[in-house]
Amino acid sequence: MKAWWRIKKEIKTIIFSLVICVIGIIWFIPIFWMLSTSFKPTPVAVAEVKPQWIPKPFTIENYLTVWSPAGGISVANAFKNSVIVAIIATIAGLVVATPAAYALSRIEFPGQKLIFWAYVAILAFPGILFLVPNYFIIHSLNLMNTFSALILPGLGGTFGVFMLRQYMLGIPKELEEVAFIDGCSRLRFLITIAVPLIRPALVTLALMTFLGSWNSFLWPLLVLTTSDKFTLPIALVRFSAGWGDPYRGIGPTMAAAFISVAPVLLIFVLFHRYLLRGISLGGVVK
Secondary structure (H helix, E strand, O other): OOHHHHHHHHHHHHHHHHHHHHEEEHHHHHHHHHHHHOOOOOOOHOOOOOOOOOOOOOOOOHHHHHHHOOOEOOOHHHHHHHHHHHHHHHHHHHHHHHHHHHHHOOOOOOOHHHHHHHHHHHHOOOOHHHHHHHHHHHHHHHOOHHHHHHHHHHHHHHHHHHHHHHHOOOOOHHHHHHHOOOOHHHHHHHHHHHHOHHHHHHHHHHHHHHHHHOOOHHHHHHHHOOHHHOOOOOOOOOHHHHOHHHHHHHHHHHHHHHHHHHHHHHHHHHHHHHHHHHHHOOOOOO
């Protein structure tokens, strides 16, 4: 009976693994097709009735076209803008969220629990509700069409503070008390002891912030007005719409799309365990 139970468990594991593999292959097919099409000469090869997964002939002309300004839209400049905005937004987000999470988790003050539950309540609202207030604030500060307009609203995000707070609650109080007895200040404790202990959570938050900034489309569309400030998602839309012949623009558009997706795929492959850990950790309220 016990042997049958083990065999049944192994069969379930094999079936589950096969299902996951099939789902992974289905998810990867559009990405592979996008990559394949980006190396096909246009407009003939991309318009073939019979799908050709391996491009013949093989060309990098589409990528050369992408990196040269087309119709006033420079994908290369937009790529640089996205990198700058995403990196600054990530660093600034960590600098703001870390001390806020420490205060909510380790310091007792009047209204502490009220502030924390207000943070939790804000998480229940969709981010699009804050679109109009943020727009009026940025407009009143004369920050339209600047990178600051893309970075500053994200610093008030509640998820990062909430996630780091949950992680900091796991730091033993005895460790904090011993540090204070030795003359350690709260700021020194945060920088030298707490931050190294919550490094996995910081890496997770950094990845999620970077990806959120990199993929953001609606907010940059509202606050950016000139092409030299465009980030990659906006430049990609404008670039794809600038071709008169749709078949002629498929190859370069696919090349631009892969350039946009490649950093996200690389980050997910290298750091997916941190992202999964952050998602699971963020669902636990202490």
